Amino acid sequence: MKLSPVLVVLAAAALVSCSKLTTQPMATPTSIVPKQIWSGTSGGFAILWTTGDITAHPANAPTPQVLSEIGRTVVDFHAITRHQTSDCDMTRQARVQSVVGSIVSIQSADTMKCADGASGTGLGTVAINLTHPLAPLSLADLFPNHELAALRTKAEHFCKSVPSDLLDRFAFAELHGSTVIVAVTLPPDCTESEVDLALGVPKALKQPLTLAAQRQQGFLLHDQRAIADGLATTVNYHYRTAVQ
16 A cells, blocks of 8 residues: 655644544653754744654744644545554654745655554655645645656656656756756655656745755755754654544
């Protein structure tokens, strides 16, 4: 069974009230304060990445919160476990791959183990435009279609079945003058975990990409390893079939 991310934000409160699920959205025991991995302001939003959550809100006001990785995880896992007939334990490790202007790309590695033997893993990336966090962001929203045609061909070399959301699974990796390299995450059953594509920098992204490349506002995937130092946001989710 494969897990696939669903881009829904801030629906955790409604789901936590469901009598058939419980959540433990802490990366560490409750006695330990989650560790900050990165924080910054980009595209008018304040973004905080810790081992416990990834959150964002308008830079000039602490509310409303427009992003919560805990909220996304609860929604994603609830959509999967609602069809399970036995107890399941699930874990997500989430990493911010890039922050460019108001676009935050998050990679999620998911695992599931259920009492009846059902199990699954998932690997995906979503790009979230914080100005419209509920609407999926696609490469097709940012770049002309003729520049994206080669992406499917590249993915077909490594995947028996190319995911339908291929254009949504991206992060900004490197900037080289007027060219930006985007990294696209592939599912676990592909022989490679990602493919890269070189694209011309659109006018609207020129300044945000430059600021991110200089780490003045945000950062690119090229610098993520040094920033994160191996840390990730961990969310544990426990589904129990018995009514709580």
